[in-house]
Amino acid sequence: MTSFAHAHADPRPNAVTGKRRLRTEALVTAAIGLGVVLFVGDSAYLQDLAILTIAYAFLGMGMYLPLALGGQLSLAYNAYFAIGAYSVAIMSGLATGPLQQLALWASIPAGVATAMATAAVLGFATRKLSGFHLAVATLMFGIAVHTFLVHSDSLTGGPTGLGGIPRLVLFGWELGRSELVTAGIVSIWVVATLIARFRVSLAGIALRVQREAPAAAAASGVPRTALKMYALVAGAAIASLAGILFALMNQFVLPESFGPKVVFLVLFMPILGGMSTPWGAVLGAVLVVYFTFGFDLFQGPGALTFGVLALLVLLLAPTGIIGLVGQFFGWTRRRLGLGGKGGGHE
Amino acid sequence: MNERSHVGEVLSCRDIHKSYGGLKVLRGVTLGVRRGEILGLTGANGAGKSTLIDVISGQTAYTSGEICIGGVPVSREGTALRAQLGLARSFQRPQVALELTLLDNIRVARAAAGLSSPYRILSAFVRGFVGPGDDDCAEIVRVCEQLSLRGLDRLAAEVTFGELRLLEFARALLLRPKVIVLDEPFSGVGDAGINGIIDALRALRAAGCAILLVDHNIDLLTPLVDRMALLAQGEIVVEGGVDACLESPVFRSTYIGVA
Numbered sequence: 001m002t003s004f005a006h007a008h009a010d011p012r013p014n015a016v017t018g019k020r021r022l023r024t025e026a027l028v029t030a031a032i033g034l035g036v037v038l039f040v041g042d043s044a045y046l047q048d049l050a051i052l053t054i055a056y057a058f059l060g061m062g063m064y065l066p067l068a069l070g071g072q073l074s075l076a077y078n079a080y081f082a083i084g085a086y087s088v089a090i091m092s093g094l095a096t097g098p099l100q101q102l103a104l105w106a107s108i109p110a111g112v113a114t115a116m117a118t119a120a121v122l123g124f125a126t127r128k129l130s131g132f133h134l135a136v137a138t139l140m141f142g143i144a145v146h147t148f149l150v151h152s153d154s155l156t157g158g159p160t161g162l163g164g165i166p167r168l169v170l171f172g173w174e175l176g177r178s179e180l181v182t183a184g185i186v187s188i189w190v191v192a193t194l195i196a197r198f199r200v201s202l203a204g205i206a207l208r209v210q211r212e213a214p215a216a217a218a219a220s221g222v223p224r225t226a227l228k229m230y231a232l233v234a235g236a237a238i239a240s241l242a243g244i245l246f247a248l249m250n251q252f253v254l255p256e257s258f259g260p261k262v263v264f265l266v267l268f269m270p271i272l273g274g275m276s277t278p279w280g281a282v283l284g285a286v287l288v289v290y291f292t293f294g295f296d297l298f299q300g301p302g303a304l305t306f307g308v309l310a311l312l313v314l315l316l317a318p319t320g321i322i323g324l325v326g327q328f329f330g331w332t333r334r335r336l337g338l339g340g341k342g343g344g345h346e
Numbered sequence: 347m348n349e350r351s352h353v354g355e356v357l358s359c360r361d362i363h364k365s366y367g368g369l370k371v372l373r374g375v376t377l378g379v380r381r382g383e384i385l386g387l388t389g390a391n392g393a394g395k396s397t398l399i400d401v402i403s404g405q406t407a408y409t410s411g412e413i414c415i416g417g418v419p420v421s422r423e424g425t426a427l428r429a430q431l432g433l434a435r436s437f438q439r440p441q442v443a444l445e446l447t448l449l450d451n452i453r454v455a456r457a458a459a460g461l462s463s464p465y466r467i468l469s470a471f472v473r474g475f476v477g478p479g480d481d482d483c484a485e486i487v488r489v490c491e492q493l494s495l496r497g498l499d500r501l502a503a504e505v506t507f508g509e510l511r512l513l514e515f516a517r518a519l520l521l522r523p524k525v526i527v528l529d530e531p532f533s534g535v536g537d538a539g540i541n542g543i544i545d546a547l548r549a550l551r552a553a554g555c556a557i558l559l560v561d562h563n564i565d566l567l568t569p570l571v572d573r574m575a576l577l578a579q580g581e582i583v584v585e586g587g588v589d590a591c592l593e594s595p596v597f598r599s600t601y602i603g604v605a
Binding site for chain 2: 194195197201202204208209212216218219222223224
C-alpha cells in the first residue's frame with residue numbers, strides 16, 4: 001500500500017486504535033467459546049483435554065503479556081503454574097468441615113497474590129537483566145521451584161503430590177468438571193479480551209514502544225523499569241490461574257505437571273498462534289494439546305513435533321497462524337476489489 | 347564564561363566534561379537556553395553535538411559538570427525523569443517502533459503524561475485492561491496535519507526517513523515540553539515538512555518554550571534562531587548573536603575555510 005492512497009484520507013482514530021477490531025474479536029471468540037463448551041459436553045475424555053488446554057492457554061497468555069508486549073523473556077512460568085495449584089491444594093488441606101470451603105475459595109486470591117509477589121521479588125532481583133540473561137535466571141528459578149516441590153515432603157507431599165482437593169461449592173451448587181470447564185473457557189475469554197484491550201491502551205502502547213525503541217520511550221518520559229515490572233507481575237497472575245483451575249479440576253497436584261518442560265511448550269504457543277493478539281496464545285494451546293494427544297502418530301514425540309512445527313511457523317509465517325489468516329483475508333478482499341486496508345498488519 | 351547569569355534559563359549546562367576512555371569528547375561545555383528562545387548549535391562532524399544532546403537527555407552518563415532543567419538539577423536523574431520535568435528531544439537517527447503505526451508511536455507521548463509518579467504508573471497500567479479508548483487522537487491528527495504528516499494508520503516500517511523525522515518531531519511537540527532539543531530535525535525532510543517544522547518552532551517559541559536546535563544547515567538556522575553557538579572539538583568556541591557569530595574568524599574558518 002502506498003502513501004498516496006492515504007493522502008486524502010482523514011485518519012480515523014477509531015479505526016487506528018482498533019476499537020472496532022476489538023469488538024469484532026470479542027464477539028467472534030465468544031461464539032467460538034460457546035461452541036467449544038457445547039462440543040466438550042459431558043465427554044470425560046474431551047473434558048480432560050479441555051482442562052489441559054485451559055491451563056496451557058492461561059500460561060500462554062501469562063507469557064504473552066511480558067514477552068510479546070514488553071519484550072521480556074521470563075521463563076519462570078512453571079513456577080507460577082505450581083504456585084497457583086499448590087496454593088489450592090495446601091490451603092484446602094488446612095481446614096476441615098464447613099471451613100474447608102472457605103479455605104478453598106480463599107486459596108484462589110491467595111494463589112494469585114502469591115504468584116504476583118513471587119514475580120515482583122524475582123523481577124526486582126533480575127531488573128538489570130534482559131534477553132538471554134533474564135531467560136537463564138528465570139529458568140533456574142523455575143527449576144528450583146520444581147526441585148522444591150519434589151523434595152519438600154512435609155509441605156508439598158513430595159513426589160506423590162497432594163490429593164483430596166474438594167469440589168468448589170457455590171451457594172449449595174457443587175461445581176463439577178463440566179461447570180469448571182465452562183468457567184475456565186469463560187475466564188479465558190475474559191482474560192484474553194482484557195489483554196487485547198490493554199495492548200492498544202496508552203499503557204500498552206508505552207510498553208510496546210519501550211520494547212522496540214527503548215531510547216525513544218525513555219526520552220518521552222516512559223518509566224521503563226516500572227512498566228516492565230508490572231507486566232511481569234500481571235503475567236504471573238494470569239499464569240497462576242492456570243494452576244488454580246488445574247488443581248480444582250483434577251482434585252490433586254503432582255510435581256511432574258510443573259517441570260521446566262512445560263515452559264518450552266508454553267513458549268511456543270504465542271509464536272505458533274501469532275503475537276498480534278493474546279488469542280494467538282490460546283490457539284497455540286489448542287494446537288499443542290491437539291498435536292500431543294489428538295494424533296496417535298505424534299503421541300510419543302509430541303513436544304519434538306511441536307518444536308519443529310513452531311520452527312516452521314517462525315520461518316514461513318513469522319506473524320503466526322492468526323497473522324497468516326489476517327493476511328489471507330486482506331489478500332482476498334483486495335482481489336475481490338472490496339477495498340479497505342489489507343489485513344495482517346497486526 | 348562560567349560566571350554569567352543563569353537566570354531565566356530553562357535548560358542550563360555548566361562545565362560539562364565527557365570522555366570515552368582517554369578521548370575527551372566534551373571539554374567544559376557551558377550553555378543555557380532561556381524561555382522563548384531558540385539557540386542554534388552548530389559544529390563540524392565529530393565536534394560533540396550529538397554526545398552533548400545524549401548527555402542533556404540522560405542517555406549518556408557524563409564525567410563532570412551540572413545540568414538543570416527548569417532550575418532543577420538533574421545530573422543524577424534518569425532519562426524518563428528528565429522528560430517528565432519538561433525536556434523533549436529528537437534523535438539524529440529516528441528512534442521509532444517500526445512494528446507500530448505512526449499514530450501509536452506518537453501516542454506514547456500521551457501515555458507518558460499519565461506515567462509521572464509510581465501511583466499513576468500503576469493506575470494507568472490497571473486502567474489499560476479496562477478501557478483503551480480514553481484518549482482523544484484529534485490533537486495528534488491536528489499537529490501532524492500542520493507538519494504535513496498524513497496517513498497515520500501506516501506502520502512506521504512503511505514510511506520514508508523524512509516522515510520518521512516528522513513523527514519524532516510531532517512526538518516531541520505532543521509532550522508539551524518546557525525545553526526541546528532537536529538533533530538535525532530538517533535532514534531528509536521535504537519542503538512542506540521543513541516549513542511545518544519552522545512554523546511549529548516559531549509557535550513553540552512564542553508559547554515560551556526553550557529550543558536548542560542542532561544542525562549543520564546555516565541557511566536554515568540563521569533566519570530562525572535568536573542566538574548561535576559553535577561547538578568545536580568539545581568546546582563552545584563562539585557564542586552570541588547570529589551576525590556576530592557569522593562574522594567571527596573561527597566560524598568562518600570552520601564553515602567557509604577562510605579566516
